[in-house]
Amino acid sequence: MATLDDIARELGVSKSTVSKALSGAKDVSKTMRQTVLEKAVELGYSRGVRNTTAPRIAVFVMNMEYSKPEDFGYDIVAGFRKAAEPAGYQVDIIPLDTQMQKRSRYDEYMVFGNYCGGLFLGMSLLDPWIKEFETCKSPTVLYDNHVSGNPNVTEVGVDNIEGMAGAISYLRSLGHTRIGYLSGALQSYIYQQRYQAFFRAMEKNGLTAELDMAASSYHIHECVSTHLPRLLGKGCTAVLCSSDLLAHSVMIWCSERGIRVPEDLSVLGFDDIPLCRYTHPPLSTIRQNRAELGKSAFYALSSQLNKVQLSSLLLHAELVKRASCTDVSTDFSRIRNILK
Amino acid sequence: MATLDDIARELGVSKSTVSKALSGAKDVSKTMRQTVLEKAVELGYSRGVRNTTAPRIAVFVMNMEYSKPEDFGYDIVAGFRKAAEPAGYQVDIIPLDTQMQKRSRYDEYMVFGNYCGGLFLGMSLLDPWIKEFETCKSPTVLYDNHVSGNPNVTEVGVDNIEGMAGAISYLRSLGHTRIGYLSGALQSYIYQQRYQAFFRAMEKNGLTAELDMAASSYHIHECVSTHLPRLLGKGCTAVLCSSDLLAHSVMIWCSERGIRVPEDLSVLGFDDIPLCRYTHPPLSTIRQNRAELGKSAFYALSSQLNKVQLSSLLLHAELVKRASCTDVSTDFSRIRNILK
Numbered sequence: 001m002a003t004l005d006d007i008a009r010e011l012g013v014s015k016s017t018v019s020k021a022l023s024g025a026k027d028v029s030k031t032m033r034q035t036v037l038e039k040a041v042e043l044g045y046s047r048g049v050r051n052t053t054a055p056r057i058a059v060f061v062m063n064m065e066y067s068k069p070e071d072f073g074y075d076i077v078a079g080f081r082k083a084a085e086p087a088g089y090q091v092d093i094i095p096l097d098t099q100m101q102k103r104s105r106y107d108e109y110m111v112f113g114n115y116c117g118g119l120f121l122g123m124s125l126l127d128p129w130i131k132e133f134e135t136c137k138s139p140t141v142l143y144d145n146h147v148s149g150n151p152n153v154t155e156v157g158v159d160n161i162e163g164m165a166g167a168i169s170y171l172r173s174l175g176h177t178r179i180g181y182l183s184g185a186l187q188s189y190i191y192q193q194r195y196q197a198f199f200r201a202m203e204k205n206g207l208t209a210e211l212d213m214a215a216s217s218y219h220i221h222e223c224v225s226t227h228l229p230r231l232l233g234k235g236c237t238a239v240l241c242s243s244d245l246l247a248h249s250v251m252i253w254c255s256e257r258g259i260r261v262p263e264d265l266s267v268l269g270f271d272d273i274p275l276c277r278y279t280h281p282p283l284s285t286i287r288q289n290r291a292e293l294g295k296s297a298f299y300a301l302s303s304q305l306n307k308v309q310l311s312s313l314l315l316h317a318e319l320v321k322r323a324s325c326t327d328v329s330t331d332f333s334r335i336r337n338i339l340k
Numbered sequence: 341m342a343t344l345d346d347i348a349r350e351l352g353v354s355k356s357t358v359s360k361a362l363s364g365a366k367d368v369s370k371t372m373r374q375t376v377l378e379k380a381v382e383l384g385y386s387r388g389v390r391n392t393t394a395p396r397i398a399v400f401v402m403n404m405e406y407s408k409p410e411d412f413g414y415d416i417v418a419g420f421r422k423a424a425e426p427a428g429y430q431v432d433i434i435p436l437d438t439q440m441q442k443r444s445r446y447d448e449y450m451v452f453g454n455y456c457g458g459l460f461l462g463m464s465l466l467d468p469w470i471k472e473f474e475t476c477k478s479p480t481v482l483y484d485n486h487v488s489g490n491p492n493v494t495e496v497g498v499d500n501i502e503g504m505a506g507a508i509s510y511l512r513s514l515g516h517t518r519i520g521y522l523s524g525a526l527q528s529y530i531y532q533q534r535y536q537a538f539f540r541a542m543e544k545n546g547l548t549a550e551l552d553m554a555a556s557s558y559h560i561h562e563c564v565s566t567h568l569p570r571l572l573g574k575g576c577t578a579v580l581c582s583s584d585l586l587a588h589s590v591m592i593w594c595s596e597r598g599i600r601v602p603e604d605l606s607v608l609g610f611d612d613i614p615l616c617r618y619t620h621p622p623l624s625t626i627r628q629n630r631a632e633l634g635k636s637a638f639y640a641l642s643s644q645l646n647k648v649q650l651s652s653l654l655l656h657a658e659l660v661k662r663a664s665c666t667d668v669s670t671d672f673s674r675i676r677n678i679l680k
Contacts, residue, residue, distance in 0.1 A: 161653035311499035316491045
C-alpha cells in the first residue's frame, strides 16, 4: 500500500505538502490538493488502520430509513456499530445522494475523508458510484449489491436463492401450484436476484412458471393494481412479493375488494420488517436478520482491512410463518365476480 | 439448546446416566448409550463451547492430501488451526472414509466425540453424510460444498463464478474466441459450479460455447485423451481446466505430441496448487488462497457457534498469469497433421 512518501516522490513535492493537501489545510492550493488526491487514489493510498487513533469507517446510506427502530436500516446500522465501535473504529453515518456521487469520485471521497473503509446500504444499480466499485481501491462492503472481479469489494446479504426456495417449497406444501411473483423495480441487484431465484425455485419444486407469472414495477401501487388482477385471473392462489411493503399493499388491495387473505389468496413477503407482525393478518415472510447482517458487514470489512478479501458473505434466510398463508381454499367464482 | 437435564427428563433416567453414556463410561449398557445418543441428537444437544476447558473441533478430510506443504489441503488445515487454536479450540484432524460415514450418523459422531463443530474438506456429492447435512444439528462448515436450507451449515470456498469470468475475459483479451473446457467428474459440487460458470462466462464475454466445447471425466487421463483431440479438432486455441492437475496433464499430452504450449494452445488451470510454478511452462491459473480459506472456515464456524448463521462465505478468486497462455498463434495445419 502506498505511503505519503510514495505520493510525494511521484509528484516531486514534499511529504508535508502531501500531508497538508490530504488533510485539507488552507495553505495548499485547490489544484495541488486535487492533484495529490488523484495521485493518492491512483496509488491506492489509504490512511490505514494504524495511522490514526480511531480509524474511521463510513457507512453510506442511500434510499433507506435508518434512524428509528422500526426503519429497515436501523438494525443493520446498529449491528454494524455494535461490532465496529468496541473494535476501536469510529463509525460515521453518511446519508448519500446522487449529487454527492456526481460531485466526487468514491475513492477521492474516502481518502479525503480519512476513511479506511466503507459500507453501503441501499444503492441501486443506477447509482453513479456503482460503476466505480468495479475498480475502487478503498476497502468496501456492499449490502445487497455484488461486484465481480474487484478484490476490494465484498457483498453482504442474505441467501436469496435459499430464501426463495424455502418460500416456494412452503407454499407447495400448503397445496399451491399456481404461484405468482410481484417485484419492485429490477434496477435493484437484489430484486434481480430474487426474480431469477423465483423461477429457479419453481422449477426445483416441479412447478411451472410462465414468464408472465412474475411482474415488476417501480411504483408499488402500479405493481399491485396492474399485475395482481392479472395473476388472480390466471388462477394464482398464492402471491410471493419481493418485499414486505409490496406484500402489505397486496393485502390492502385485496381487503378493499373483499378478497380474503389467506383464504382466497396466500401472500408471502420478503425481509421481515417490523411491520409484518402488525399487518392484518400478520405477514408470513422470509427473514433477513438485520442485526446479524450489520455484524457480518463489519466482519467483512475488517477482513478486507486484514487483507483477507472476501467476495461474498451471505446469511441464511429464514422462513417466518405467520398468518398470511394457508392451504388452497380459493373461491374462484367469487374472485371472478370481484374482478369483473 | 438442550442440556443433560433435558435428555435425562425425556428418557426418565438420571442426569449422571446421561453424562456417563455420553462420555462412553463402561458401566452404562450399549443399548442405553445408543438411546441417550439418539435422544441427544434429536434434541440438538451439543457439548457447546463453554462446557469443556478446550472445546473440540473436528476437521474431516476426505480424498485430499494435507500432510505435506505441497499437498492441496495443507494450507487450508494450517490456516484453520492458526485461527482456531489461539482462540482456545482443540482441533482434531480426522481422515474420513465411506465406511466411517456408513457406520455412524454424523450428528451422533459429533456428540459422542464431544465436538462442538466440524469442518469438511474434499467431500463428493456421493458421500453418505452429504444427505445428512440437510438436517444436521451440529455446527458445520463445508469447504467447496453447498447445502441449502439448513441454518447449521455454511459453505466456504472461492467465488468460482468470478474466477471463471476472469479466466475467460483474460483469454478473450489475448484474442482467443474458441475456448474449450475440461472438467473432472461432475459428482463434485465445485466442478458442477465451475462447469456452469464456464458457459455463463463465455456468454458474458460475447463468445459462443456449444455444449460439446466442455467435457468431463472421472479419470484425468481419459478426460485428456478422449476430449482434448476433439476440442483441438473443433479449432480451440485455448483450454481451461477445472483443476491444475488436469491442466498439467493437458500440457504433458501436448508436449508428448509436439503441440506447443502456449504457442499452439493456451492452457489455464484452476486452484494454484504449488506445482503450478514448476510445470513447463509455469501454469497460469485461478488462485484459491488456501491459507485464507482455512482462516475463513474458522470464522464461519465460530460465527455458527455464536449463533450468527452464515449460508456462504466466498473469497475472491485471483487470476495468476504465468507462462501457459499467450496470444492466438496456433498453427492449425501442424495440429491437424499431429491429430491425424
